Amino acid sequence: MSRFLVPMQLISSRLKAVPGTRSVSSLLRSSHHSRCSYRAYSSDVDLNKTSTLPNSTSEKEPQYVIPKTMRAIQIKGDKGPASAMYIGTADMPEIKLDHVLVKIKAIGVNRMDTLQRTGNYPVPPDASPIMGVEFSGEIVSSRSSSWKPGQQVFGLAYGGAYAEYIAVSGGTLIEKPDYMSHVKAAGVMETYLTAYDALKKTGKFERGQSVLIHTGAGAVGIAANQLAKSLGAHEVFTTAGSEEKLQALSEMKSAPDHRINYRTEQFDEIILRQTKNTGVNLVIDFVGKDFFEKNINSLAKEGRMICLGFLSGSKATLSLAKLLFKKLSIHGTTLRSRPKDYMNALVASFKDTCLDKFATGDLDVVVHKELDWNKVQEAHEILENNQNIGKVVLTIPESTEEAVKTPAE
Ligand SMILES: NC(=O)c1ccc[n+]([C@@H]2O[C@H](COP(=O)([O-])OP(=O)(O)OC[C@H]3O[C@@H](n4cnc5c(N)ncnc54)[C@H](OP(=O)(O)O)[C@@H]3O)[C@@H](O)[C@H]2O)c1
Structure with a gap:
């Protein structure tokens, strides 16, 4: 044409x-x-x-x-x-x-x-x-x-x-x-609902748990950071690739507790040190290959990893021993492929649970x-x-x- x-x-x-x-x-x-x-x-x-x-x-x-x-x-x-x-x-x-x-x-x-x-x-x-x-x-x-x-x-x-x-x-x-x-x-909608779905629905996040959120300054990462804090996370760890991005995250009302530059620091080592070798309950990942092994290292026993993207590559090596002995779960999910009924219920749940948080600035x-x-x-x-x-x-x-x-x- x-x-x-x-x-x-x-x-x-x-x-x-x-x-x-x-x-x-x-x-x-x-x-x-x-x-x-x-x-x-x-x-x-x-x-x-x-x-x-x-x-x-x-x-x-x-x-x-x-x-x-x-x-x-x-x-x-x-x-x-x-x-x-x-x-x-x-x-x-x-x-x-x-x-x-x-x-x-x-x-x-x-x-x-x-x-x-x-x-x-x-x-x-x-x-x-x-x-x-x-x-x-x-x-x-x-x-x-x-x-x-x-x-x-x-x-x-x-x-x-x-x-x-x-x-x-x-x-x-x-x-x-x-x-x-x-x-x-x-x-x-796309950012907060993806983050809400990953944290609450797929990730089974509960108040008092600790979370690691990657691409912390990206659109979905920011939403996930704010949601985790405002929904009562005990500790939120996040990663980003520059000091400018980490600084911006520290200025949010619902700022993550620990901001890690993944280019200059080993996030798994920091998490294990900070949590006295316990690890985090939940990892929200968008990066895939490059972070996979460190994500597994960062998880606590019975921890869950939610895979939302694979910005560094989709093929990773998994130690089945760690999976078994730490009793880990790994879930992949995409919001856009969810059926209409699921979407409607997710929007309704997000509205009931989270919309008011925009008025207070906890979500922004x-x-x-x-x-x-x-x-x-x-x-x-x-x-x-x-x-x-x-x-x-x-x-x-x-x-x-x-x-x-x-x-x-
Ligand atoms: N599964 C789903 O339902 C769903 C829904 C929405 C989005 N997503 C996916 O989630 C990801 C993030 O979305 P978004 O909207 O937040 O994106 P965004 O705003 O563009 O942020 C992405 C950030 O990721 C970081 N990044 C890029 N390549 C990287 C790499 N190789 N290693 C580590 N960090 C890297 C960059 O920040 P730094 O400077 O910090 O590296 C980049 O700014 C995308 O892959 C998107 O397709 C999935």
Whole structure:
């Protein structure tokens, strides 16, 4: 399929001449397949050439008109380097029963997105081919009895969040508290739910236990550190690769007790010394090969290791003797492949147990950088170069060419 890339200034003038909107009811009648199909249009934005998007025209009351198409971040050739991403045009997603349509204001960028972009992530079969699993925004249409248009929400999706609109299950949304910005809210779901799932559900963490959390200054690592402390860990050990990152961790309200530079120190030796050779009850690992043996050394008897990633490699050597005599358990898990019911229950449990902790600052999304979504290439490069301390978040400016809201009667 051919793609024509034109500078942004040309696009907005072309689109103003074409209203391109349709009512919510026509969207609900739509026969679109539930997967959000997308294709390139003459309005596609080459991110290598343009740097600005049109400014806002906000209207009054939420009487929404949904455009026929939306803008979405796409990948030239379906996979490639960061420079292959551009803002193109996609079909509006269908709103299924119990789902809502959210107009996205901010998108959380995840390491997984960079893997998906390069074709190295197994995207769940029914997920949108558009990248992005977490977002914050405003409900503009609802087929769920629990949600109504106008509500400000943040949510988790199997895909499709790198777009102006997303249709998602009402069960994976949380109403955004007023004190939380859309930028921070966009960084909650994938990171905190992954950490919460690893600690509580898979890791069986209990108050008073000690935990080792790797990639401590990464987005999920920060969430896990804050959760472990705020859920009553006896001691939290964490690792990161620079003094700058360790310093940032020490400044959080829920700071980990022991911050270890894995490049200059042996974390297993420090843990065994600090715990008088007992070790920790739980290891949350993202690193794989390079840390595997030291993780086993760091675990207490009947300790558990939760494997969430393998940043240094997926093949490791395991001493079965240590596994047996220390009665260890090793679990792997991926949040994105969990079925809908599991996700809904996890979101509900997280909301009940943890949402209030954002109000007190015990949990706090650390935003490394907020970028306009036309800087998505830079966003991916920051993660791929291990530069971030916490979340990189994209924001979508209101655009002048779309008629999203019209005043109420
Ligand atoms: N299983 C799941 O459900 C799930 C869910 C979300 C994320 N993940 C995975 O979890 C990992 C972390 O995600 P994230 O969003 O927190 O990523 P992130 O914000 O990009 O942080 C990752 C950090 O890991 C460290 N790192 C990178 N390569 C390393 C290596 N070879 N050895 C040691 N440390 C290394 C780097 O920090 P330093 O400078 O400290 O080295 C990097 O900044 C990723 O692999 C992601 O795919 C899994």
